[in-house]
Every structure is written in C-alpha cells, then in structure tokens.
Amino acid sequence: MQVDKTKKKQALAAMKKLQLKEKFVLSVLKDALKSHTWDTLEADNFNLLADLAFQRQADQEKHTTIDSQEGQQLYEDDGIDALYDHHVDARFEHKPMRSMETSEKRSFEAGTSSFCKRPKQDGIEIGSKTNTVADVFYGPASEPLRHAKFDSSEKLELDFSNDAAPPCGNLPSFNVNNSRASCSAIKYDLHLQNRSDFQVKSETDHEQDHNLGGTANTLNSHKPDFKLASSGRKLSEGDKLQEEALAGWNLLRDKQKCFSQHKRGKPENLSPFIENNSKPQLCATSLDPCLAKENGSTSVEENPAALNLIMENYSSSSDTSESDTAGLSNTDKLAVSKECSTVAENKLRISKDKEFSHERELKQINLKIEYQGERSCQVFDRREASCATESKNLSLPSVDPITDGVKGGLVADGTAQQDTLSICELDCLNGVRVKQDHLWVPKKKGISFDLDVESTSRHNPLDISRGEENIPIPLAGDVVGNLSPEFYYTSKCVIYQNAPVTFSLAKVPEDECCSSCFGDCLNSPIACACSKETGGEYAYNADGCLHDWFLRKAIKEKIRWDVYPRDYYCPSMSSCPIERLKYVRKIESCKGHLLRKFVKECWRKCGCDKRCGNRVVQRGISRRLEVFWAPHGKGWGVRTLENLPAGAFVCEYVGEILTHEELEGRKMSKSGYLKQPFPLLLDADLCSDHVLKNGEPLCLDSTHYGNIARFINHRCYDANVLDIPILIESTDRHYYHVAYFTNRVVEVREELTWDYEIDFDDKHSLKAFQCRCGSRFCRGRDYKLSEIS
Numbered sequence: 063m064q065v066d067k068t069k070k071k072q073a074l075a076a077m078k079k080l081q082l083k084e085k086f087v088l089s090v091l092k093d094a095l096k097s098h099t100w101d102t103l104e105a106d107n108f109n110l111l112a113d114l115a116f117q118r119q120a121d122q123e124k125h126t127t128i129d130s131q132e133g134q135q136l137y138e139d140d141g142i143d144a145l146y147d148h149h150v151d152a153r154f155e156h157k158p159m160r161s162m163e164t165s166e167k168r169s170f171e172a173g174t175s176s177f178c179k180r181p182k183q184d185g186i187e188i189g190s191k192t193n194t195v196a197d198v199f200y201g202p203a204s205e206p207l208r209h210a211k212f213d214s215s216e217k218l219e220l221d222f223s224n225d226a227a228p229p230c231g232n233l234p235s236f237n238v239n240n241s242r243a244s245c246s247a248i249k250y251d252l253h254l255q256n257r258s259d260f261q262v263k264s265e266t267d268h269e270q271d272h273n274l275g276g277t278a279n280t281l282n283s284h285k286p287d288f289k290l291a292s293s294g295r296k297l298s299e300g301d302k303l304q305e306e307a308l309a310g311w312n313l314l315r316d317k318q319k320c321f322s323q324h325k326r327g328k329p330e331n332l333s334p335f336i337e338n339n340s341k342p343q344l345c346a347t348s349l350d351p352c353l354a355k356e357n358g359s360t361s362v363e364e365n366p367a368a369l370n371l372i373m374e375n376y377s378s379s380s381d382t383s384e385s386d387t388a389g390l391s392n393t394d395k396l397a398v399s400k401e402c403s404t405v406a407e408n409k410l411r412i413s414k415d416k417e418f419s420h421e422r423e424l425k426q427i428n429l430k431i432e433y434q435g436e437r438s439c440q441v442f443d444r445r446e447a448s449c450a451t452e453s454k455n456l457s458l459p460s461v462d463p464i465t466d467g468v469k470g471g472l473v474a475d476g477t478a479q480q481d482t483l484s485i486c487e488l489d490c491l492n493g494v495r496v497k498q499d500h501l502w503v504p505k506k507k508g509i510s511f512d513l514d515v516e517s518t519s520r521h522n523p524l525d526i527s528r529g530e531e532n533i534p535i536p537l538a539g540d541v542v543g544n545l546s547p548e549f550y551y552t553s554k555c556v557i558y559q560n561a562p563v564t565f566s567l568a569k570v571p572e573d574e575c576c577s578s579c580f581g582d583c584l585n586s587p588i589a590c591a592c593s594k595e596t597g598g599e600y601a602y603n604a605d606g607c608l609h610d611w612f613l614r615k616a617i618k619e620k621i622r623w624d625v626y627p628r629d630y631y632c633p634s635m636s637s638c639p640i641e642r643l644k645y646v647r648k649i650e651s652c653k654g655h656l657l658r659k660f661v662k663e664c665w666r667k668c669g670c671d672k673r674c675g676n677r678v679v680q681r682g683i684s685r686r687l688e689v690f691w692a693p694h695g696k697g698w699g700v701r702t703l704e705n706l707p708a709g710a711f712v713c714e715y716v717g718e719i720l721t722h723e724e725l726e727g728r729k730m731s732k733s734g735y736l737k738q739p740f741p742l743l744l745d746a747d748l749c750s751d752h753v754l755k756n757g758e759p760l761c762l763d764s765t766h767y768g769n770i771a772r773f774i775n776h777r778c779y780d781a782n783v784l785d786i787p788i789l790i791e792s793t794d795r796h797y798y799h800v801a802y803f804t805n806r807v808v809e810v811r812e813e814l815t816w817d818y819e820i821d822f823d824d825k826h827s828l829k830a831f832q833c834r835c836g837s838r839f840c841r842g843r844d845y846k847l848s849e850i851s
C-alpha cells in the first residue's frame with residue numbers, strides 16, 4: 063500500500079517520541095500495512111502501530127536473548143514464572159543485608175538505570191499484554207533491592223552537610239534554634255579496649271584520644287562512614303543467587319527501552335498512602351515487651367553516639383558510675399551500656415540479656431533508672447517494673463484492654479494512682495506520672511535533645527503519639543529538631559466536616575459478621591462469615607501477619623497494576639475524581655484504578671474476643687517504630703526498631719476524612735498545599751460495580767491530623783510496605799481503613815517506604831517532589847547523585 067508521505071512523517075514523529083528508531087518503525091509499518099488499514103494504524107495517536115512496534119521489539123529481544131545462555135531461562139515462560147516466584151519468595155526470607163557498593167550503587171550513582179513503567183501518553187499504551195518483559199522486570203527487579211537498605215546513615219558515601227540543616231525543609235515551623243551545630247558539642251569518641259572502665263572523651267580531647275584505640279564514631283560528623291559492616295564479606299549462597307537474579311535482571315533491563323519521561327502516562331493516583339485508623343487497643347505483645355519478640359537491640363557499633371551519651375552521663379555522675387557499676391566486669395558494663403544505649407536511642411527498651419544474673423539484672427535496671435532519672439525520660443517495661451518492684455517497691459499497673467488504658471499505675475514512691483493513665487505516660491515516665499502540659503522537658507542539656515523544646519515544641523520526642531498508640535512512637539534520638547507544630551497526632555481518622563461516614567450496628571448485615579463466634583475465630587474449625595471477603599479463608603495468620611497467599615496475591619495485583627494500569631476499568635472515565643484533581647483545564651479520561659482485595663476484620667457485632675486473630679488493624683500498632691530524619695533530603699521518615707516478617711502489620715494511614723469537594727477546596731485554598739503530605743483517595747473500590755455515595759471517593763489528608771503513616775516516605779516500585787484496604791466497622795466501601803503491611807522481611811532500623819504511585823513525569827499532576835528514594839527503578843530521578851546531598 064502506498065503511504066501518504068505526510069502520514070508517514072506523522073507516524074515516524076509519533077514513534078520517535080517513543081524512542082523508536084526510524085528504520086525500525088518503517089519496517090514495522092511496512093508489515094503492518096499488509097494486514098491493517100492506515101486508519102486503524104493511525105487511530106488514537108498511532109496506538110496500534112506503537113503496540114506492533116513494541117511487540118516486534120520484544121520478539122526480537124526475546125530471540126536475541128534466547129541465544130544468550132545467560133538470559134535464556136528468563137524469557138521462557140516458566141523461566142519468567144520461576145523468576146517471579148523467586149522474587150516473591152525472596153520477600154519471605156530473611157537474609158542479611160547486602161552492601162550497596164555493588165552494581166546497585168553504581169547504577170544509582172550513574173543515574174542511568176532508571177527503568178520506566180510501561181509508557182503511555184495521550185492514550186497510547188505501549189507494549190502489550192503478551193510482552194512479559196515487564197513481568198520479568200518486576201520479578202527480579204525488587205529482588206536485589208530486598209537488602210538495599212537505603213535508610214539511615216549506612217549506605218552511600220555522601221556528604222550530608224546540606225542535609226545537616228535542621229529538619230525544617232518541609233516543616234513550616236521547625237525550631238531552627240536547634241541546628242546540628244549544637245550536637246557537635248557531644249561528639250565523643252568511645253574507647254573500650256583495655257580500659258578498666260569506660261571513658262568518654264570529647265572530640266576536642268585529642269591528646270588522650272591518641273592513647274586509646276577504640277572506635278570513633280561521631281554523632282554528627284559531616285561525612286559519616288556509611289559503609290556497611292557486612293561489606294567485603296564473602297558472598298553466601300543466598301547472595302550468589304541474588305547476584306544471579308540481579309545479573310539476569312540487568313540483562314533484561316538493558317534490553318528494555320526506557321522511554322522518554324514525558325511518555326509515561328500512568329494516571330496520577332493521588333492515593334499515596336494507604337493507612338488506616340485503628341482504635342488503640344492494648345495487646346499483650348505491645349504491653350509486655352518481654353513477651354514480644356526481642357530483636358530491636360542495637361549494638362554499640364550501630365549506635366555509638368547513644369552509648370557515648372550514656373557513658374558520658376556515667377562518667378560525669380559520680381554517684382552512678384562508681385557505685386552502680388561497681389562489681390560489674392567490663393563485659394557486663396558493655397552489655398549494660400548497650401542496653402542503656404538502646405534506651406537512650408529508642409527511649410523504649412527492655413533488658414534482655416540472658417547472661418545477666420538476677421542480681422546483675424537489678425544492677426542493670428538500677429543503672430537505667432539512674433540514667434533515666436537524670437533526664438526525666440524513662441522507659442517502662444513489665445520486666446523492668448517487676449524488677450523494680452524489688453528494688454523500689456513499685457508494682458505493675460494492671461491493664462484493662464477494654465478501656466485502652468492502664469489503671470492503677472504507681473508513682474515513683476509506690477503510691478497508687480487510681481485514675482487511668484495512658485500507656486504513653488507510663489512508658490515515658492516509668493510509672494511516674496509527671497505532667498508538664500504534655501511537654502517533655504530534658505533536664506540536662508547537651509544530650510540528644512538539646513533543644514528548645516521546652517518552649518516551642520508540642521511534640522514529645524519520646525512519644526509523638528501523645529499516648530494515642532499502644533506503644534510510644536519516638537522521634538529518633540539522634541535528630542536535632544522537632545515536628546511541625548501544625549501537626550497533631552491522632553490514631554484514628556477524624557471527619558473534617560461533611561464526609562458521610564457513620565457506623566452503626568444496624569448497617570452491618572447479619573451475614574457479614576459472626577455474632578455466634580466465641581474466642582478466636584482463627585481457632586474455629588469453620589471459617590466465620592467475616593472471612594467471606596477473602597474467599598472463606600482468613601487473611602491473617604496466628605502471628606497477626608498476612609498469610610503468604612494473600613500477600614502474594616496483593617503483590618501480584620499491584621505489579622500488574624504498575625505495568626498495565628489501563629487494564630483497570632474506571633466507571634467514571636472522563637469525570638474520574640482522580641483526573642479532576644490534576645491541575646488541568648481539560649480532564650483526560652481515567653486510565654483505571656486498581657480494584658483492590660479487601661480484608662474484613664471481625665468487629666463489635668461479632669461474638670469473638672477482642673483478641674481474635676481476625677482483628678489486627680483495629681488493635682493498632684504493635685511493632686516498635688520510630689520517626690527519624692531520613693537520609694537524602696527526604697525529610698522525616700519512619701523506620702522499624704525491630705525485624706519485621708513479611709506480611710507484618712505496620713500501621714494504618716490516618717488522617718482527616720474529606721469529601722472530594724473539601725479536598726478540592728483545600729487544593730485551591732493555598733498554592734502547594736498538597737505538596738506534603740499527599741492526600742490518600744479511598745478508591746480501592748472505585749472500579750467495582752458498587753455505586754459510591756455521591757459518586758466520589760472520600761479522601762484522607764494527614765497534613766494536620768494524622769498518625770505515624772504520614773511520615774512514611776515514598777520509594778518507587780520496590781518499597782517495603784504495601785497498602786491493604788480493611789473493612790472493620792462497615793462493609794460499605796465508601797469509607798474503609800487503609801493499612802500498611804510489610805511486603806517482605808524488613809530488618810531492624812530499615813526505613814519503611816511506600817510507593818505513592820506518583821507519576822513524576824505527569825506535568826498535570828500535583829507537582830510532587832524531586833524523588834530521592836534511591837531505588838534503581840526510580841521514576842523521578844532526573845538528578846545526579848551529587849545533587850542529593
């Protein structure tokens with residue numbers, strides 16, 4: 063067929079935008095015209111032509127790769143599955159961290175390995191379903207990054223001198239008095255070797271430092287040593303496997319074309335966070351950390367700064383260092399100090415060193431108390447309290463899970479407190495009820511919180527949740543700064559004004575609850591009605607984690623969505639609320655929303671116990687988490703203080719519940735209002751047959767009222783938490799809870815990240831931010847590594 067020159071030109075121009083070479087396109091075009099009309103080919107901005115071209119490209123690559131032994135398996139159907147399975151399986155293993163010094167770091171530094179989502183623009187969707195390259199990509203893609211802790215100070219050798227500014231970048235009213243400079247005053251070297259006791263030397267004490275051979279980890283050096291302890295070690299079998307997967311993936315990635323950035327037209331999903339609100343509820347593990355899994359202990363090497371502070375305290379406090387440490391060997395002291403360092407850092411710590419005799423344990427506790435007393439910041443745990451009972455005549459407060467509080471706490475002198483104390487008060491104050499208008503006031507300056515918090519901060523760094531959560535949510539001790547005073551922590555979603563959210567027993571149909579159940583539904587031989595949502599099986603296992611099968615499904619769904627968003631139908635199409643949120647005159651038709659799998663938890667109308675295994679999210683946070691100053695200019699972030707298995711419940715996304723109009727109003731009210739954090743649209747059911755009230759999804763905005771989830775940073779594609787919609791009080795999907803679960807094993811102190819699903823290239827979207835997630839698949843990486851610092 064003779065092709066009109068202009069048309070050919072247009073076709074070539076359209077394909078050029080997709081980075082398809084002219085010669086290649088011409089050849090595709092030639093073949094295409096044998097079986098298609100020109101009209102069909104040019105429809106929808108040459109959509110079909112693009113499809114054919116990418117199909118051809120994929121076929122060619124496949125052919126080439128099959129020749130190559132290295133990649134052969136990856137392209138065979140079962141190879142892909144295997145790879146995918148490997149990827150998913152890997153999420154469930156717990157392997158040691160891998161250094162970023164390998165190809166991962168290189169690719170990040172080079173800034174060249176960005177991998178684009180399946181590109182689309184102006185209705186063009188590139189590639190086809192049969193092109194499984196994307197699937198392959200998603201398989202091993204995340205796999206190598208499983209261990210890529212891109213969190214705290216461990217990875218990249220970056221100069222954070224810019225980062226060293228107080229954490230005020232995103233925080234309007236940050237207390238700028240507290241620059242890092244104040245921390246340099248506590249830059250100590252700790253020397254443990256061959257010393258009869260610990261010595262802490264100030265940085266300025268150079269002469270003596272030379273005599274001592276210990277580590278010199280500084281709290282705020284300009285250029286911290288980010289090398290991983292594990293770097294340079296021999297590769298284990300697991301590592302090799304991982305390396306192989308990485309090599310396979312690299313091969314594919316190199317082959318896969320990365321399209322021009324503006325060609326990626328993933329619909330802006332303004333549901334960056336998925337969290338939920340849970341009723342704070344005491345659960346055994348959160349209340350009794352001794353029962354909880356003990357793995358949050360950090361080593362001196364990991365946190366020498368905190369230890370230094372403790373040691374400094376000991377050495378400067380005559381009545382503690384001498385008397386309380388007397389009789390303890392250096393090893394014991396080290397262990398004690400380790401414990402205390404964790405206290406100092408996390409503000410919540412339990413002693414659990416099996417080596418300790420009871421007597422020693424008491425000493426340890428005494429030391430702790432001494433330390434804590436010095437600063438009026440204390441830890442509380444059952445074991446400590448029970449030990450303290452012997453030494454200080456305190457006794458454990460009784461716990462009333464129904465009132466979500468602790469009754470009968472004791473003050474320091476053992477006097478009973480009759481009224482209900484929040485857990486936080488106990489946690490933070492070690493049973494001593496001291497209120498200073500909810501302010502935590504450090505008595506002594508020169509330690510981690512050497513701030514002006516006394517006068518300016520509403521946030522208690524020992525527990526920013528103000529006692530709203532089961533366990534305290536501390537602000538990392540090595541941070542100098544505080545949270546925005548405009549932020550109010552709440553553990554439950556609150557209606558801003560007009561959102562039609564009401565819960566009533568009458569609204570829960572009898573066949574959607576389990577009124578005749580008793581105890582723990584998970585133990586029941588027959589799954590109850592609440593499991594109907596998940597196909598007659600409970601989504602949670604006995605450990606309160608999502609079952610592997612559920613997690614895998616959710617991960618796969620998410621991956622599919624990432625790759626083929628257009629396969630998802632949106633009934634609203636051109637009036638899709640998500641599209642309307644964009645700053646555009648002409649609203650594009652929606653590209654679809656992921657129809658998510660819900661989990662239905664038992665609730666009040668159910669006959670089971672509050673501790674029923676099918677009530678996880680509603681019992682609230684049970685893992686030890688911390689808000690910290692995240693690296694690479696991301697602002698605050700969240701990290702875990704304990705190892706988390708795959709499928710572990712992290713937290714809900716809590717915020718103000720807004721109607722769509724209210725959200726629009728906010729968007730318009732201040733320019734850039736939505737820059738941080740992002741609103742989360744409750745669109746999990748938008749594409750179903752259910753008719754939404756007012757046709758609009760509700761939205762959660764955690765800018766001013768929210769929980770720890772609003773500090774979780776974004777990571778492109780390979781984030782470690784996944785959002786799951788949860789039904790609790792209602793089966794109406796207009797409002798539901800959004801909960802974050804780990805999608806793989808997450809190691810202690812690893813930053814928790816979530817893929818906000820932002821299309822950084824969509825010019826019409828709310829301008830997000832320059833992504834600094836560090837993922838090799840970063841979608842918004844148009845900067846060089848050097849720009850990060």
Ligand SMILES: C[S@@+](CC[C@H](N)C(=O)[O-])C[C@H]1O[C@@H](n2cnc3c(N)ncnc32)[C@H](O)[C@@H]1O
Pocket residue numbers: 232695696697698699737738739740772773774775776777830831832833834835836
């Ligand atoms: C929901 S908040 C997360 C908490 C935030 N870091 C803070 O300090 O409050 C989202 C904001 O965090 C920052 N952020 C999150 N992820 C980021 C990333 N990958 N790269 C750069 N900035 C990020 C951006 O400023 C974004 O607007």
